[in-house]
Amino acid sequence: MxxxxxxxxxxxxxxxxxxxxxxxxxxxxxxxxxxxxxxxxxxxxxxxxxxxQLPGDAVTADPWDVINFVTQQLLDGRVGPETDLAGAHSYADGLLRALGVRSTKPSQK
Structure with missing residues (x-):
């Protein structure tokens, strides 16, 4: 930890x-x-x-809060071999796009 x-x-x-x-x-x-x-x-x-974390009914988020949250999950070891990283990437990409943040690397589908 x-x-x-x-x-x-x-x-x-x-x-x-x-x-x-x-x-x-x-x-x-x-x-x-x-x-x-x-x-x-x-x-x-x-x-x-x-x-x-934002409440479930929140409609906006600071993209850096999302990135910091994901980073903390990684650092705390909550990501393991069973984690669906492709699914997580797709979900995070969709969330960031919804917030108006564009990836610097296109998604591989």
Whole structure:
């Protein structure tokens, strides 16, 4: 897992309690430990991304936010051998075109 940026000084690092099934938590804790981190860091990382995502009914997006989101997914290891990269490319290309961003390299279809 990538290094996490320090929290801003004005943020309070509070203990939060959440309910979740052992069947959800235990595999996540095992993977986090194997990657040299813990579930708290994983949750913070995912909440940072989730908080930056646009709501489902949003009609616009900053193309750089899209690019940064995709880059973060890659850096956090959420892309693996089973990922449909061609499908992801096609979807991202369509999204960026809808936002008025043109690719510098034509799509291969």
């Amino acid at each position: 990538s290094e996490t940026a320090p929290e801003p000084a004005e943020d309070k690092n509070r203990t939060r309690g959440i309910k979740m099934l052992d069947s959800l938590f235990d595999p996540a804790a095992a993977r986090a430990a194997a990657e040299g981190t813990d579930v708290s860091n994983v949750v913070r990382s995912h909440l940072r991304v989730y908080g930056k």
